[in-house]
Amino acid sequence: xxxxxxxxxxxxxTHTDASGDAQMVDVGDKPDSQRRAVARGTIHLExxxxxxxRASELEKGDVLATARxxxxxxxxxxxxxIPMCHQIPITNVETDFEVGDTEVTLTVxxxxxxxxxxxxxxxEGVTTGLNVVWDMVKAAEKxxxxxxxxxRISDVRVLEKEKSTx
Numbered sequence: 001x002x003x004x005x006x007x008x009x010x011x012x013x014t015h016t017d018a019s020g021d022a023q024m025v026d027v028g029d030k031p032d033s034q035r036r037a038v039a040r041g042t043i044h045l046e047x048x049x050x051x052x053x054r055a056s057e058l059e060k061g062d063v064l065a066t067a068r069x070x071x072x073x074x075x076x077x078x079x080x081x082i083p084m085c086h087q088i089p090i091t092n093v094e095t096d097f098e099v100g101d102t103e104v105t106l107t108v109x110x111x112x113x114x115x116x117x118x119x120x121x122x123x124e125g126v127t128t129g130l131n132v133v134w135d136m137v138k139a140a141e142k143x144x145x146x147x148x149x150x151x152r153i154s155d156v157r158v159l160e161k162e163k164s165t166x
Contacts, residue, residue, distance in 0.1 A: 022084065027115040034164045035112050039122035041156035042105040043130045049140045050102060063136040067106070068095045071129030075110055078124040085120055088112045095129065102150075106130055107159070119158050126156055 045053075053063045060066070072093050079087035092111040097104055108125035110118040130153045134141075141151045 025084070025086075025116075027086065030115040031165065032114055034162075035114065035117050036109060036160075036162040037117060037119040037122040038107060038109045038159045038161075039119070039126045039157065040105060040107045040159050041126040041130050041153060042103050043133050043153050044103045044150060045137060046141060046150055047102050049137050050099060050104065052140055053104065053137065054099060058137060058140060060136045060139075063133055064097050064099075064104075066136055067097070067129045067132040070132035071095050071106065071108055071125040074128030075108065075121045075125040078121045081124065082120050086114075086116050088114045088116060088118060088121070090118070090121065093125065095125070104130075104133055106133075117161060117163065119161050122158065123156065127153070130156075 052058050056062060072095065075093050076090055079085045090110060090112055092109075094109040096107045096109075098107075106126050106129045108122050108129065110121045110125065112118045112121075134151060134153070138148070138151075141148050143149055
């Protein structure tokens with residue numbers, strides 16, 4: 001991955017040293033800035049499962065409340081799961097669920113003030129939050145053979161990232 005002052009690429013690889021070994025990027029000389037990233041993804045489910053989520057009728061409990069906690073926890077621990085990802089001070093996490101007829105969409109916005117962005121944190125929040133939904137509803141989603149023919153997570157992406165100097 002190449003990176004320079006404008007974030008569009010430069011002459012040096014930033015995640016490898018002179019011998020080609022992986023290394024963490026040194027951001028020590030970068031000024032602090034306010035940063036925000038927003039990511040979104042969707043889990044596709046059976047209509048009956050979505051209705052059970054709405055009615056709080058699932059055996060494991062409140063699906064969206066549990067998924068919200070999972071998403072926030074994932075944001076806070078991203079640096080532990082993504083190699084060479086910096087531990088950053090998270091100043092805010094917002095989660096928003098949109099419940100459709102056969103899907104649940106999760107949007108996660110992350111804010112920090114620091115030397116590096118928070119896109120990976122937003123993505124980790126979305127993917128973990130949606131995985132928690134799957135875990136909470138898997139008994140309802142399984143078919144007679146114990147498979148998940150309709151269940152899938154899709155469209156995970158960064159919607160926006162912002163950076164502003166203090």
